[in-house]
Every structure is written in structure tokens, then in C-alpha cells.
Amino acid sequence: MAWYSGAERRPLGKQTEPRMTEHNILCFHTMVGSLMGTDNYFDDDGYYGTESHFGVGGSSDGARDGHVIQWQDTDYGADANLDGKHEVISIETSDGADSDQPWSPKQIDSLVELGIWVCLEYGIPPVLIPDTKPGRRGIGYHRQGCDHSSSYRPRGWPYDAWRVPGGRRWSRSLGKTCPGDVRIRQLVDIVIPRIKAGFGQEDDMPDRQEFEFWVKNGVLKALMDDKVRAWVERAVWIDRKVFRDGKHIPAIQELADAKTEALATRGMVAGLEEAHRQDEAGEARDLDAVAAAAERGTRKALTEGTVTVDIDITGPEGQTA
Numbered sequence: 001m002a003w004y005s006g007a008e009r010r011p012l013g014k015q016t017e018p019r020m021t022e023h024n025i026l027c028f029h030t031m032v033g034s035l036m037g038t039d040n041y042f043d044d045d046g047y048y049g050t051e052s053h054f055g056v057g058g059s060s061d062g063a064r065d066g067h068v069i070q071w072q073d074t075d076y077g078a079d080a081n082l083d084g085k086h087e088v089i090s091i092e093t094s095d096g097a098d099s100d101q102p103w104s105p106k107q108i109d110s111l112v113e114l115g116i117w118v119c120l121e122y123g124i125p126p127v128l129i130p131d132t133k134p135g136r137r138g139i140g141y142h143r144q145g146c147d148h149s150s151s152y153r154p155r156g157w158p159y160d161a162w163r164v165p166g167g168r169r170w171s172r173s174l175g176k177t178c179p180g181d182v183r184i185r186q187l188v189d190i191v192i193p194r195i196k197a198g199f200g201q202e203d204d205m206p207d208r209q210e211f212e213f214w215v216k217n218g219v220l221k222a223l224m225d226d227k228v229r230a231w232v233e234r235a236v237w238i239d240r241k242v243f244r245d246g247k248h249i250p251a252i253q254e255l256a257d258a259k260t261e262a263l264a265t266r267g268m269v270a271g272l273e274e275a276h277r278q279d280e281a282g283e284a285r286d287l288d289a290v291a292a293a294a295e296r297g298t299r300k301a302l303t304e305g306t307v308t309v310d311i312d313i314t315g316p317e318g319q320t321a
């Protein structure tokens with residue numbers, strides 16, 4: 001059983017479709033209609049009729065703009081891709097019966113999140129497939145598996161690709177342009193890159209040592225500043241003894257260590273926040289920016305003087321320092 005948690009689950013009745021034997025391709029379609037109109041249409045014949053795995057609402061669906069419905073368990077096939085049924089997961093996208101209507105921002109967000117889930121769930125690479133030949137793995141659009149009329153001159157991959165000799169047939173209709181020029185452009189230029197960005201985060205993560213090096217760089221830079229140093233000195237002036245782990249040490253040491261630990265943590269958090277912001281924005285991670293964020297975080301921790309330190313002045317035998 002594989003159901004996407006971000007979707008409204010609307011199975012079409014008793015399961016009658018065969019299981020998928022592979023999960024190789026995620027294919028995008030356009031509905032030539034509304035989300036709920038398509039839902040009614042699919043629901044009429046249950047799994048005996050045509051269906052897709054998913055449907056995503058658009059700007060003409062009112063409150064359902066960006067809403068995701070899952071009609072079919074992705075363990076089982078859906079008919080939308082004809083001969084690709086055993087290996088293709090299909091997404092219908094609402095267009096309000098106008099296939100020139102672009103996907104709305106909310107619709108794109110939902111398509112990206114759903115795409116990330118499918119690709120992670122089945123290890124599908126977030127790249128456009130060149131054609132529908134057996135063995136391809138990746139993301140495609142319906143037209144790639146459709147035959148054009150003999151008079152039509154395709155403009156080619158990536159925006160106007162049709163079935164190639166030896167490619168799997170995804171439709172019996174001739175000249176099916178699904179999901180339309182506008183949406184194919186959005187798929188290639190926006191949706192696939194965003195799925196890739198969300199999908200590839202862990203691969204692009206610099207190794208921990210390198211990352212910590214840059215954070216420490218930022219912390220050290222902050223400490224070299226005179227104003228910041230003055231703050232550290234003021235914070236550790238108390239000249240008395242305290243206990244740490246049963247040992248007698250100068251309070252100044254305890255305070256300095258606690259302060260250093262606290263500011264290093266602030267710096268680390270600031271660095272992580274910067275790295276996260278860059279991921280969200282889809283930018284390549286800039287380690288100089290991470291160091292700068294760590295420096296700002298450290299400076300802020302020190303100059304605001306908001307760190308609270310608990311010091312144990314009672315020794316193991318109850319003696320005071």
C-alpha cells in the first residue's frame with residue numbers, strides 16, 4: 001500500500017488493476033477539465049475505466065487550487081499511460097478545460113512536493129527522460145509517448161518530444177499534445193529543477209568537517225573584534241573557585257568555557273539557518289555565507305549578553321569554594 005500523505009485519499013472502489021512491476025517514470029498530464037469533474041469521471045467506472053494515480057487542482061478550482069487527490073495506490077497500475085501502465089506513475093493536472101492555462105503557483109508547489117515524494121519513494125532520478133524506450137527512468141510528459149500526425153514537424157526535445165521508434169506507446173490517439181506547450185515548459189524549466197533541488201539536498205551537503213570548519217571560522221572572526229573581546233572579558237571577571245565534575249577550577253575558567261560553548265552554539269545555529277535558507281531558496285550553498293552567519297550569530301550572543309550560566313559552587317563533600 002502506498003498512499004501519499006499530502007493527498008486526499010479517494011480510491012475508486014474495489015481494486016481491479018494489476019500491480020505495477022516497476023516504478024520507473026513519473027508522468028505529467030493535463031485534465032482538459034476541472035479537478036472534481038475528473039474525479040466524477042474516474043469514479044463512474046471505478047478501476048475498470050481510465051484513471052491516473054494523482055490529480056492536482058489549479059486556479060480554476062477555487063479553494064481546491066493546489067489540492068492533491070490520490071485515486072490509485074501506487075503499488076497498482078493506472079491506465080493513463082497505456083503500454084506504460086506497469087511502470088508509470090501518473091499525475092493529472094487541472095486546467096479548467098483550457099490546456100493553454102499555466103499551472104498556478106499553488107499547483108506548482110503541490111506538484112513539486114508530490115514529485116519529491118514519488119522520486120524518493122521509488123528512487124526515480126529527478127531528470128527529464130529523453131524518450132519512452134524501455135529501461136528509461138525519470139520524469140516525463142504524456143506527449144513523449146504519443147504519435148503525431150505525419151504532417152506535423154516536432155520541435156524536438158525537451159519541449160516538444162513525441163514517441164520515437166521503439167518507444168512505449170502512452171496513448172492510442174494520434175496527435176495528443178498533453179499536457180500542452182505551456183505546461184511542458186513549466187515542467188522542464190520550473191518543476192523538475194525544483195524537484196531536483198529538494199531531492200538532491202543530502203547529496204550536496206558538504207561533509208561535516210568542512211562545514212564545522214567554516215562555522216568555527218565565523219566564530220573566531222567574531223572573537224577577534226575588539227568590542228566583542230571586551231564583552232568576553234567583562235563576562236569572565238569573577239575571580240573565584242568553582243567545581244566542575246568534582247574538580248576545583250577558577251570561576252573565570254568555568255565562565256569563559258560556558259560562554260565559549262554558548263557562543264559557539266549560537267554561531268552554529270546561525271550557520272545552519274543560513275545553510276537552510278540557501279536550500280529553501282534553491283541556491284548552491286555558499287560556505288562563506290555560512291561563516292558570515294556564524295559570525296553574526298556569535299556577535300549577537302555576546303553583545304546582547306543574554307546567556308545564563310549556572311555555576312556549581314558546592315563541592316562533592318558539600319564544601320564551598
Ligand SMILES: [Zn+2]
Nearest residue numbers: 029030142178
Ligand atoms: Zn495525458
